[in-house]
Structures are given as structure tokens and as C-alpha cells.
Amino acid sequence: MSRIKKIILLLVIAAVPLVLSGCLEFKMHLTINPNRSADLEINLSAPEMLLLLKPEQKAELESFFKEKRADLAAQGFTITDPDRDDIIGFKAVKRLRSAEELAELRLARDLGLKDEQIFTVKKSALTTTYYLNADLDLRDLIGEQNSAFALLSKMRFILTLPVKPLEHNATSVTEDERTLEWVLSPAEPNNLRLAARAPNLAAVIIGIILVIMVPGSIIILVVYRPILKQDRWPRGKGRLR
Numbered sequence: 001m002s003r004i005k006k007i008i009l010l011l012v013i014a015a016v017p018l019v020l021s022g023c024l025e026f027k028m029h030l031t032i033n034p035n036r037s038a039d040l041e042i043n044l045s046a047p048e049m050l051l052l053l054k055p056e057q058k059a060e061l062e063s064f065f066k067e068k069r070a071d072l073a074a075q076g077f078t079i080t081d082p083d084r085d086d087i088i089g090f091k092a093v094k095r096l097r098s099a100e101e102l103a104e105l106r107l108a109r110d111l112g113l114k115d116e117q118i119f120t121v122k123k124s125a126l127t128t129t130y131y132l133n134a135d136l137d138l139r140d141l142i143g144e145q146n147s148a149f150a151l152l153s154k155m156r157f158i159l160t161l162p163v164k165p166l167e168h169n170a171t172s173v174t175e176d177e178r179t180l181e182w183v184l185s186p187a188e189p190n191n192l193r194l195a196a197r198a199p200n201l202a203a204v205i206i207g208i209i210l211v212i213m214v215p216g217s218i219i220i221l222v223v224y225r226p227i228l229k230q231d232r233w234p235r236g237k238g239r240l241r
Contacts, residue, residue: 112137
């Protein structure tokens with residue numbers, strides 16, 4: 001083997017781990033809004049270079065993406081292609097009525113969450129408290145045919161809250177403490193735990209109205225009460241002198 005061929009081979013060998021280290025990327029980002037609705041975004045992608053390095057698995061990976069894309073579209077997700085030419089896969093987004101609706105999607109079955117309450121919500125007059133306690137299992141989502149890719153994958157669950165959490169077991173959290181990220185293992189269940197308390201939006205609005213109305217009513221009584229009293233005195237004949 002010539003020296004040039006050896007150099008090229010060494011470069012290829014060195015590049016393969018870098019390419020494969022992010023071969024299959026799964027990211028699920030759930031944003032809970034102040035009005036209790038939620039936005040769910042799912043990214044499932046892989047570098048196109050992977051298909052050149054492993055052409056024998058190209059058909060399997062493309063079939064996997066096609067199946068998941070069609071399944072999410074059937075569940076009401078809006079599907080878009082990646083914005084980079086060197087990436088294959090898709091992005092799926094959907095507005096949910098509430099975070100609890102996540103458990104109703106067929107996606108929950110693929111994540112090992114069938115018949116499991118992902119979010120438990122407790123409401124009071126002033127606050128709504130969210131509890132997350134779920135074991136996320138990606139083995140059904142990936143499938144046995146893609147297990148080799150999954151072992152070298154990047155898999156994350158991201159949760160953005162309208163408030164700071166009371167407690168959590170996230171892998172990392174942003175500086176404002178409102179976006180949490182869990183790095184997921186594709187080979188075993190991943191336990192996700194969180195508790196967060198948000199003010200009840202309707203109660204906040206009523207409170208603001210009361211704060212405005214009560215002082216206003218007091219001012220009206222103080223200012224206009226003497227005038228009202230004066231207008232009540234009888235006029236004309238019989239008035240006291």
C-alpha cells in the first residue's frame with residue numbers, strides 16, 4: 001500500500017468516530033405555556049455521511065425515518081425537512097391542549113409510556129402544580145434494526161417551563177432555570193422527575209382586578225360621600241335653619 005493511501009485510510013479511520021458519535025439524533029422538546037397549553041417539537045435526524053459509510057443499512061434507516069414521519073403526521077404533527085443538506089430526517093411540531101395530552105399520543109407507546117401518567121397536575125385556587133415522574137424507554141422507538149446506530153446516538157428530552165422548578169433530576173439546566181435537559185440512554189429506561197408550581201392565570205387576573213377595584217372604591221367613597229350626604233338634605237319648606 002502506498003504512503004498516500006495509508007494517509008487517506010488513517011484520515012478515514014480517524015473521521016469515522018466523529019461522524020458516528022452523532023449518527024442518530026433524537027430530541028423531544030416540550031414547552032409548557034402560561035395558559036397550560038404545550039408545544040411539542042420532535043427532531044429525528046442523522047448525518048447523510050452515515051449512509052455513505054454504512055450503505056448496507058441505508059435502506060433500514062431511511063425506512064425508519066419514513067415510518068416515524070408518517071406516524072407523527074397521522075397524529076396531527078406538522079412535518080418539515082431539515083434546513084441542512086447534509087442531514088436526513090425531519091422535525092415534527094404540534095400544539096397540545098395541555099401537557100397531560102402527551103400521554104394520549106401514540107408516540108407515548110413508542111417511548112414506553114403506554115397507560116402511564118407522564119404529567120400529574122394538581123390545581124388549587126391560586127396555583128397549578130406539575131409533577132413529572134416517568135420512565136422513558138427508547139428501545140421501541142428505535143427498533144432492533146437500528147440498535148447499532150442507537151448505541152452511538154444523541155438522545156435528549158428538553159422541558160421548558162413558565163416558572164422555575166421546585167425539584168428535578170435533569171442532567172443540565174439553563175441559567176434562568178426554566179429549561180431542563182435530560183440526556184437519555186437508548187439501551188435502558190430513563191427516569192425523569194420534576195415538580196413545578198405555576199400561578200393560576202385566572203386567579204392572577206382576578207387578583208389584579210381586585211387590587212385595582214378595591215382602592216378605587218375606597219377613593220370614590222371618601223371623595224363623593226360628603227357630596228352625597230349634602231344632596232340628601234331636604235330643600236325648600238321645612239328645611240332646618
